[in-house]
Amino acid sequence: MKIQEKFPKKLLVEGNDDQHVIWALCQKYDVIESFDVVDCNGIDDLIEQIPIRFKSSETKTVGIIVDADDALQQRWEKIRNILTGIHFEVPADLPADGLIVSHEIQKAGVWIMPNNRVDGMLEDFISFLVPKDDPLTPIVESTLSEIESKELNKYSERHRSKANIHTWLAWQEDPGTPLGLSITKSYLNADEETCVKLINWLNRLYG
């Protein structure tokens, strides 16, 4: 969603869902609203924006949340190279708690979904938040396995976690609730460990 930017601090995200999930989490955790969450319309535009955002005269802090997809290491290397090229000193490995680096008055942060450690995407992060003993979880899993065994699935293997979480959400009180709203409506457990790490990363970066 395109927003009217009003803060000098920015958080760049790949898409609309990421934006709404962050908004919902910030609301849930009372993260101070001190940064714009910018929907960059995809990973390519987001990557292109990074150096330009740091050239903007007002911008002092730029955070980046991207999906690892099926190549965490490559994605990290790419972003690491961009930040190094700008002037940041960036460690070789992405910290599990998310990266935060500073140079003079500028600050950069990187979080790679789902948890800076494994391949995946926003939907994998969200699936961590599904309550552990939820009785629907095994049924969603067996349903997906069943249609896959019959080759009825139209989603690709890459998007399995998307199919999984949206199926689970379809069986909640309000079927069709989008990801961000499902946090607000407390279908999901935002106290989960990875989620707390992400909130801590946001607070350290923008606080």
Place this chain on the structure above:
Amino acid sequence: MLNSLYIKNYRILKELRLDSLDQVNLITGKNNTGKSSFLEAIAIYASKANFNFIGDLLKSHGESFRIEDELAEQAEKINIDALSSLFSDRALGFSQDDEISIGEVKDDSTPLSIRFIKYVKKIEQDPSGEIITRRFPLPLENETNDYAEEYKIGLHIAYGANKQLIPLERNIYRSRIFTRIADTLNVEFIRTGYTDDKNNNATLFDNIALTDKEKYIIEGLKIIEPTTEKITFIGKNSKDRIPVIKLSNHSNVLPLKSMGDGINRILTIILALVNCENGFLLIDEFENGLHYTVQKQLWKIIFHLAGRLNVQVFVTTHSEDCISSFQEVLNDPSEKVKGKLIRLDNVNGVIKQTEFSPKELKIANEQDIEVR
């Protein structure tokens, strides 16, 4: 053409280094970030510190430097007060560190330098008996020594092998000595709110009347008035001439002033541009008087003529429309002339630059990222 730029001690620009410049350079930044000083520094460099120009500049800054006869005794003080305004912090220093230096970044380049100097005046007789005045600069390392003779203060201007000591004990702007260093000026500077040279356009037009360059003027005016056929300057006397325009659908000629600010602005810009072949065009606040819809067309003409006449262009702006239309022309695949955006920022009194390539400008424009 300047491929790079190093400015030291010029007004707010204590030290600014740009490792590369393009043919068309757009400069943006907030107030008090040195945009105008940047253009002035280039003008001083290009004019080789021509004193007619420096006098004009001091006047536009509101510095008082006119020396009336009754003030002749204070001439040195008046001159120093006015000239020191060109130096960072209005400093009156005599060391090399205090000098204004403007030139390329390369070590082997010859920058233009301006600094105050102490000198001793000696009146001597040459062998033929003629009386001559000679001025001896005091060596820098000796400046703390006591000198029996009273020293005076002058301005030392150096450009390559050309060196000149200008005594400040008299009215320097009336003097002819300054034409010695200056070659033909190949710089045109369009300043904001500076109307003192209202006859300038008439003179610039005379320079190109009936040449091929006249057609560029018509082409430019057609951006705003497509029925433009001809333009000339008329007046009762040579000092007071105004531009008049002939449109294809009117039998009478019309005063250009009656047609709005935009077309007059375009006339001023293109007249200046066609008058500085192989030189520099400097425009302060591009957008003045120009609706955003005409800015892109004007940029096209500026890019075209800059390439054709080998003019290096420096333009300042505060306007998003100006940057956006500049970006569109710059990223047109058929555009061969190169350009870039430079933003100046005042970081605790130090002016720093940020440069944007055509590609970065395109991304910023498409994704709505503020570059000003």
